[in-house]
Amino acid sequence: MKTNNNILIAQGGGPTNVINQSLAGIIINEKKMGSKIFGSLNGVNGIINNRFLGLNKISNSDLKIIQNTPGAALGSTRDKPDQNYCIEIFKRLQVKHIKKFYYIGGNDSSDSLKIISNFAKSKSYGLQCIHVPKTIDNDLVLNDHTPGFGSAAKYVAQLFSGINYDVKSLPGVYVGIVMGRHAGFLTAASSLLKKNDSDGPHRIFIPECPISLDEFLNSIKETFSKYGRCIVAVSEGIKDKSNKLFTEKIKKQNEFDDHGNIQLSGSGILGDYLVEQIKRKLKILRVRADTLGYPQRCFLGSASEVDQKEAFEIGLRSVKYSYKHPDSFSVGIKERKVFSKSYKVQYIQNSLIDIAGKTKHMDSSFYNKEKFRVTKTFTNYCLPLIGKNIPDTKSII
Amino acid sequence: MKTNNNILIAQGGGPTNVINQSLAGIIINEKKMGSKIFGSLNGVNGIINNRFLGLNKISNSDLKIIQNTPGAALGSTRDKPDQNYCIEIFKRLQVKHIKKFYYIGGNDSSDSLKIISNFAKSKSYGLQCIHVPKTIDNDLVLNDHTPGFGSAAKYVAQLFSGINYDVKSLPGVYVGIVMGRHAGFLTAASSLLKKNDSDGPHRIFIPECPISLDEFLNSIKETFSKYGRCIVAVSEGIKDKSNKLFTEKIKKQNEFDDHGNIQLSGSGILGDYLVEQIKRKLKILRVRADTLGYPQRCFLGSASEVDQKEAFEIGLRSVKYSYKHPDSFSVGIKERKVFSKSYKVQYIQNSLIDIAGKTKHMDSSFYNKEKFRVTKTFTNYCLPLIGKNIPDTKSII
Numbered sequence: 180m181k182t183n184n185n186i187l188i189a190q191g192g193g194p195t196n197v198i199n200q201s202l203a204g205i206i207i208n209e210k211k212m213g214s215k216i217f218g219s220l221n222g223v224n225g226i227i228n229n230r231f232l233g234l235n236k237i238s239n240s241d242l243k244i245i246q247n248t249p250g251a252a253l254g255s256t257r258d259k260p261d262q263n264y265c266i267e268i269f270k271r272l273q274v275k276h277i278k279k280f281y282y283i284g285g286n287d288s289s290d291s292l293k294i295i296s297n298f299a300k301s302k303s304y305g306l307q308c309i310h311v312p313k314t315i316d317n318d319l320v321l322n323d324h325t326p327g328f329g330s331a332a333k334y335v336a337q338l339f340s341g342i343n344y345d346v347k348s349l350p351g352v353y354v355g356i357v358m359g360r361h362a363g364f365l366t367a368a369s370s371l372l373k374k375n376d377s378d379g380p381h382r383i384f385i386p387e388c389p390i391s392l393d394e395f396l397n398s399i400k401e402t403f404s405k406y407g408r409c410i411v412a413v414s415e416g417i418k419d420k421s422n423k424l425f426t427e428k429i430k431k432q433n434e435f436d437d438h439g440n441i442q443l444s445g446s447g448i449l450g451d452y453l454v455e456q457i458k459r460k461l462k463i464l465r466v467r468a469d470t471l472g473y474p475q476r477c478f479l480g481s482a483s484e485v486d487q488k489e490a491f492e493i494g495l496r497s498v499k500y501s502y503k504h505p506d507s508f509s510v511g512i513k514e515r516k517v518f519s520k521s522y523k524v525q526y527i528q529n530s531l532i533d534i535a536g537k538t539k540h541m542d543s544s545f546y547n548k549e550k551f552r553v554t555k556t557f558t559n560y561c562l563p564l565i566g567k568n569i570p571d572t573k574s575i576i
Numbered sequence: 577m578k579t580n581n582n583i584l585i586a587q588g589g590g591p592t593n594v595i596n597q598s599l600a601g602i603i604i605n606e607k608k609m610g611s612k613i614f615g616s617l618n619g620v621n622g623i624i625n626n627r628f629l630g631l632n633k634i635s636n637s638d639l640k641i642i643q644n645t646p647g648a649a650l651g652s653t654r655d656k657p658d659q660n661y662c663i664e665i666f667k668r669l670q671v672k673h674i675k676k677f678y679y680i681g682g683n684d685s686s687d688s689l690k691i692i693s694n695f696a697k698s699k700s701y702g703l704q705c706i707h708v709p710k711t712i713d714n715d716l717v718l719n720d721h722t723p724g725f726g727s728a729a730k731y732v733a734q735l736f737s738g739i740n741y742d743v744k745s746l747p748g749v750y751v752g753i754v755m756g757r758h759a760g761f762l763t764a765a766s767s768l769l770k771k772n773d774s775d776g777p778h779r780i781f782i783p784e785c786p787i788s789l790d791e792f793l794n795s796i797k798e799t800f801s802k803y804g805r806c807i808v809a810v811s812e813g814i815k816d817k818s819n820k821l822f823t824e825k826i827k828k829q830n831e832f833d834d835h836g837n838i839q840l841s842g843s844g845i846l847g848d849y850l851v852e853q854i855k856r857k858l859k860i861l862r863v864r865a866d867t868l869g870y871p872q873r874c875f876l877g878s879a880s881e882v883d884q885k886e887a888f889e890i891g892l893r894s895v896k897y898s899y900k901h902p903d904s905f906s907v908g909i910k911e912r913k914v915f916s917k918s919y920k921v922q923y924i925q926n927s928l929i930d931i932a933g934k935t936k937h938m939d940s941s942f943y944n945k946e947k948f949r950v951t952k953t954f955t956n957y958c959l960p961l962i963g964k965n966i967p968d969t970k971s972i973i
Contacts, residue, residue: 349652447848469868569877
């Protein structure tokens with residue numbers, strides 16, 4: 180058995196619409212290098228539980244379909260390895276003679292990878308750890324944006340465009356709760372298909388900008404008086420002036436994962452709470468809330484073609500770079516200097532330590548804190564990422 | 577002023593992704609007949625409030641974009657006319673010399689139209705009333721299916737296909753609450769893109785089949801034991817064994833419209849209630865619910881090309897029939913005798929009185945009441961309606 184070319188791939192954190200594009204990219208280029216490719220099921224959890232799968236046997240035609248399928252094809256996990264977990268990981272990796280580990284994931288997965296990489300160094304076990312980014316939250320530092328975000332942003336933009344016409348038909352107040360616990364990028368994307376000021380979403384509330392309930396209600400009142408309707412996009416991670424999550428304040432029981440993240444999605448509680456406040460305090464009759472939920476990251480058929488291409492390419496590049504550069508690293512997309520609608524992607528390598536567990540927030544040039552709206556700079560930044568396969572729309576009234 | 581060719585179009589009830597296709601169809605064919613075309617804003621409400629719009633001036637290129645835009649381009653309403661309302665309507669129609677009224681809507685709008693038509697007859701006011709169907713609920717009698725349903729069904733099917741792969745990645749229980757107060761067609765559509773038995777949704781609960789909470793929980797328990805995950809599609813209109821709505825039981829305050837319909841959408845309460853029951857009684861840790869909400873009827877970009885074409889054609893036909901047949905009627909799609917994947921649409925005229933205010937339910941051959949699943953007959957019936965522009969998917973594990 181040739182053992183110097185055994186590599187492992189896993190996927191961690193919340194899946195995206197294009198996470199399998201990166202998986203396919205890695206498989207294709209590692210196959211070319213003659214590697215023996217293992218996948219561990221459900222991220223690092225599959226390593227300690229000895230749940231491996233040989234990936235060389237997947238046919239090219241199957242891989243083509245898999246890469247366009249939402250969700251993590253190898254399964255995912257929220258596990259965060261501690262010392263004992265790392266000991267178990269290395270037992271398994273040694274048995275399989277694995278010298279290179281690609282972990283496709285977001286902040287938390289890059290943090291897990293840093294822990295594993297540090298452990299390997301401390302034990303002088305030669306393991307190259309490669310972080311391949313994905314997150315719909317778009318909150319990885321040193322990256323212009325992250326694979327997965329463009330497709331989620333497209334879904335949110337399409338959804339709010341449809342809602343704009345729906346609420347125009349039957350006027351009232353509509354509150355859409357968007358994913359994003361720390362960063363407002365995805366909530367901000369709700370405005371990308373607006374055609375003019377009277378189109379919704381009229382107001383956008385993001386985690387980076389704490390607000391009081393009064394500010395929230397007043398901004399709705401103002402819009403409703405002006406247009407007879409109001410659409411707001413609210414991040415699930417919005418905080419009050421004392422920096423406390425709205426959701427934490429109103430929820431009786433909270434659920435946390437290994438990384439200490441509170442569960443925000445999969446419940447309609449924040450939307451229902453805001454609806455009640457609007458009805459009661461503004462005396463508006465027709466008030467509705469939708470919590471956009473999991474479809475934001477997995478809706479079949481709304482992937483951005485730009486995002487698909489980049490996620491695939493980032494998989495291919497991670498392999499190329501790994502052969503040029505023997506250390507651990509995080510592959511990424513270089514930050515633009517100027518935000519304009521003519522955007523061109525550039526791939527880079529970052530040091531794992533500079534990425535791991537850190538959170539990027541919305542640039543201050545992206546958001547107007549007085550008007551609770553996104554700026555033209557944000558639209559220029561974000562619009563190219565959602566691609567062009569979106570129908571045009573028009574109003575009569 | 578030539579007054580014998582003045583016609584009125586309005587849209588009523590919940591908008592759909594293709595309601596403007598029918599509007600465009602009517603405008604195009606009435607333009608050919610040389611008619612002066614008025615639209616009333618927000619359905620019948622715009623008639624009594626004298627809010628009319630001349631529609632002849634819309635350019636063909638604008639109309640092309642408008643017909644592909646979700647929502648009701650003329651606005652909609654939930655108003656149900658009574659005697660006094662009808663008096664006001666006819667005052668306005670007489671001023672405008674309107675002799676023909678197209679109302680694009682569902683059960684409630686056809687009911688409104690019947691009331692108006694009966695009033696006109698009783699006053700010997702010659703008004704031809706034409707009901708042009710739309711409803712995502714698909715619950716119009718004497719129709720194989722209704723424009724609007726195919727697109728909503730496509731959205732729900734795509735969403736649950738994505739959710740299937742998402743929950744495969746991070747296993748648990750997922751509850752998706754689907755629109756449909758009386759009929760389970762849309763909830764049943766959640767299963768259209770299933771590839772095999774282990775794919776979600778594993779169980780489907782519809783208004784036509786009352787269930788106890790125990791039956792609901794037991795079916796989830798059984799699936800979860802078998803696959804380690806369970807995805808369920810639940811209609812917002814599910815009822816308990818005493819035929820009482822689950823939502824009515826758990827909601828403190830209920831909101832009703834003019835037609836006596838309780839508000840079910842725009843709140844996460846049913847999903848949150850079911851999550852709590854599953855967590856508490858089945859001791860499963862990861863349980864999430866999404867209430868699919870308004871995007872089901874208005875998500876931009878997920879319209880079914882079959883639905884778009886039929887909704888447009890039904891608009892064109894309603895005009896053709898109206899010139900052949902001077903009485904009031906409801907245009908429709910003829911019921912198929914055999915449900916197979918090779919489906920061909922046939923348009924018909926129904927009498928308004930046979931359609932108005934009646935509700936069609938899921939055929940007993942469509943649903944397995946023991947297993948809480950849809951049948952192959954349903955899939956054969958429904959699959960052709962969502963079109964073919966849907967990406968293929970594949971699992972590794």
